[in-house]
Amino acid sequence: MERDITPGDRVIILVSLILMGAVLASLTRFPTLGYEVNVLGSPLGLVLDGRWLLALLLVLLTAAGVDGLVRTEAGRQRADVRYTATFWILPCLITLAIAVTIPRQFGATGSWLISLALLGALLTVVILAEYRTIQLAAPQYRMARLALNLATYCAAFALYGTIYGLQVRSLISAPLTMLVTFPLALELLRSTEEQLDRTWLYAAVVTLVVGELTWAVNAWGLRALSGGGVLLLAFYTFAGLAQQHLAVRLNRRVAAEFLATATIGLVLVWLSAPWLSR
Numbered sequence: 671m672e673r674d675i676t677p678g679d680r681v682i683i684l685v686s687l688i689l690m691g692a693v694l695a696s697l698t699r700f701p702t703l704g705y706e707v708n709v710l711g712s713p714l715g716l717v718l719d720g721r722w723l724l725a726l727l728l729v730l731l732t733a734a735g736v737d738g739l740v741r742t743e744a745g746r747q748r749a750d751v752r753y754t755a756t757f758w759i760l761p762c763l764i765t766l767a768i769a770v771t772i773p774r775q776f777g778a779t780g781s782w783l784i785s786l787a788l789l790g791a792l793l794t795v796v797i798l799a800e801y802r803t804i805q806l807a808a809p810q811y812r813m814a815r816l817a818l819n820l821a822t823y824c825a826a827f828a829l830y831g832t833i834y835g836l837q838v839r840s841l842i843s844a845p846l847t848m849l850v851t852f853p854l855a856l857e858l859l860r861s862t863e864e865q866l867d868r869t870w871l872y873a874a875v876v877t878l879v880v881g882e883l884t885w886a887v888n889a890w891g892l893r894a895l896s897g898g899g900v901l902l903l904a905f906y907t908f909a910g911l912a913q914q915h916l917a918v919r920l921n922r923r924v925a926a927e928f929l930a931t932a933t934i935g936l937v938l939v940w941l942s943a944p945w946l947s948r
Contacts (some may be wrong), residue, residue, distance in 0.1 A: 677739060677801055684735035685794050691728045692768050695721050695792050696776040725769030732765040733758040736797060743804045750862060752870065756860040757800045759853045760818065763825055764793045796821055806862065814877060822857050826850070831898025840885045848881035851905060858909045860917055872912040880904050896939050903935040 733755075740754045742761035768789045775782045795817070829850045833843055855873035883904050887897055907928050914920040 677706055677743065678778065678798075680735070680739055680742075680799070681794060683796050684732065684739075685790055687735075688728055688732060688765050688768060688793065689722060689733075689790050692772040692786065695724050695769060695773040696782070704771060721769065721773055725766055728765050729762045732761050736761050736800060739797070739801055740804055743801060746826050750866060753860075753866050755862045756856045756869070757804075759828045760821055760825065761793060761797050761800065764789065768793065793843045802864065803860075819858060822854050823902065823906060826854050827898055827902045828897075829854075830901040830905075834887070834892070834897035834901065835894030840888045843888060844881050844884040847875050847884045847901065851880045852877040854905070855909050855912075859913055865916060868916060876905070876908045876912055879908050892939070896942055899935065899939050903932050903939075907932040 701708050716849055737751075737754045740757045741749055768786075772782065772789065773818045799814040799821075802810045804807050805811070808814075808934065818915050822900055830847065833846045833850070836843065852873055855876045856869065859869045859876075861869060880901060886899065887900050890900075892895070892900065909919065910928050911925060914924050
């Protein structure tokens, strides 16, 4: 008698395929095309090769695998794709990191193996955490949600710091910031399919606020990490308030805690600002 495939089996199979793709990208030589484009007065160097196509395929594979896992667990094969898509975000980001960074470390065998193992373990944990948050009544829901929140904030800081470090005009950095903020806000605010419309609306509001603040932060002349930190504080504050409001837990005490955290963070960034050392 054949044993039914469990969700854990599905996750292991999916992660194994992703890691096999990363190994294939490491062992294969792809043609490279590099050129520089000028976007609204800001030069951007672009390097394209076959690894990016493979990375795209691995990301699509991850999205399809997680989507199937969510629909099976929810028992609704016709669930709204706007709902199931919120479960793809972090796994797809980690898969992209695997597909891009692992092949570049192939020359150093030790680092390559360690990175492959760590990122593979991270992807497994994140997908399992996503699975545990499908049902709000699941025993491990709170722990899984906490882990996903932490992973989301870490991803936001890395992406914000990278975008700010490009030192491009606000006309480019603000849309880029909004592009990464919206899916991350969806991950944080996701609840039930019944709250889907409100979730997307609140995520859009958080995205607009963070995008507008990008214009002001760019004028401060901060380092990449400091600039990314300020944007992270804004994202943490506004997304956190929206999250508490959706959960009907927002009150004066909760709002004061978020504002106090943001204030302390801004003071630390200010004290580390380059103009204080001049």
